[in-house]
Each structure stands twice: as C-alpha cells, then as structure tokens.
Amino acid sequence: MRKITEKQRQQLIKAANRVRANAYAPYSNYAVGAALLTSSGKIFRGANVENAAYPVTMCAERSAVFSAVAAGEQEFNAIAVATDNGGTPCGSCRQVLAEFGLDIKVLIVDGEEKIVRETTVEALLPGAFSGGDLPDS
Ligand code: THU
Numbered sequence: 001m002r003k004i005t006e007k008q009r010q011q012l013i014k015a016a017n018r019v020r021a022n023a024y025a026p027y028s029n030y031a032v033g034a035a036l037l038t039s040s041g042k043i044f045r046g047a048n049v050e051n052a053a054y055p056v057t058m059c060a061e062r063s064a065v066f067s068a069v070a071a072g073e074q075e076f077n078a079i080a081v082a083t084d085n086g087g088t089p090c091g092s093c094r095q096v097l098a099e100f101g102l103d104i105k106v107l108i109v110d111g112e113e114k115i116v117r118e119t120t121v122e123a124l125l126p127g128a129f130s131g132g133d134l135p136d137s
Contacts, residue, residue: 016082086116
C-alpha cells in the first residue's frame with residue numbers, strides 16, 4: 001500500500017468532504033466528494049454530476065481521476081471518498097482507479113469526517129481486468 005503522511009490524510013478527508021458541497025445531485029440527493037493525492041503531492045477534487053438522462057451521470061472519483069490526468073498527473077497515492085453514510089466507490093470507479101495502481105490507498109469517509117474504512121484498490125477489486133489481459137499489450 002502506498003504511504004501517505006498523517007497531514008496528507010487529514011487534508012484528503014477534509015477536501016473530499018468539502019467538495020461534496022459542489023456535487024450536482026438533484027435526482028439522488030446523494031452528494032459524493034473525492035480527493036485524489038498525486039505522487040507530486042497535489043490534490044485533485046471531484047464531485048458527482050448527475051443528468052436527467054440518468055446513465056450519463058459522472059461519479060466523484062472518476063471526475064477527480066480525469067481531472068488529474070488532464071493536468072498531466074498519472075501517479076496516485078491515495079483517494080478519499082466522502083459521502084453522508086460512508087458509501088464505497090462503485091465498480092466503474094474501482095476499475096478506473098485500478099488502471100493507475102492496485103496499491104492506491106482508498107479512504108472511505110463519512111459526513112462527519114470519520115474514516116469508515118481504509119483499504120486499497122486491490123482489496124476493493126480483486127482480480128481486476130488490466131492492460132496485461134489484452135493480447136497485444
Ligand atoms: N456516486 C459517486 O459519485 N461515486 C460512487 O462511487 C458511487 C455513486 C454517485 C453517482 C450518483 O450521482 C449518486 O452517487 C447515486 O448513485
């Protein structure tokens with residue numbers, strides 16, 4: 001599992017909870033915030049953005065990953081995911097995180113900034129499909 005400092009842990013928890021306020025979730029009313037720590041020490045944030053055409057909705061975690069990649073970052077040490085009730089990342093977000101490292105730390109946080117679970121992408125997505133499974137990789 002990748003290492004993060006106690007200070008970074010606290011920053012991630014706070015950032016994930018704060019960015020929840022920016023979620024656009026008029027259909028589910030389930031606000032999700034994500035804060036992704038890169039190996040360069042930057043934090044990228046994401047919030048869920050829903051759509052009247054429900055499947056078009058984008059999750060907070062993927063939003064954070066895509067934002068980081070667009071900024072030129074591809075090495076991630078940890079992600080904090082905050083919801084009111086400490087919900088865990090969906091399967092699509094687990095798969096997107098797995099692309100960048102099975103050992104990325106995942107902090108699952110509730111609305112009171114309490115860590116409900118501290119785990120890894122590998123533990124959340126055992127047997128992940130990866131680029132290595134493709135014949136010509
Ligand atoms: N959601 C996330 O943002 N991340 C997840 O990993 C699980 C689900 C969002 C999508 C939707 O806007 C709301 O939570 C309810 O599913």
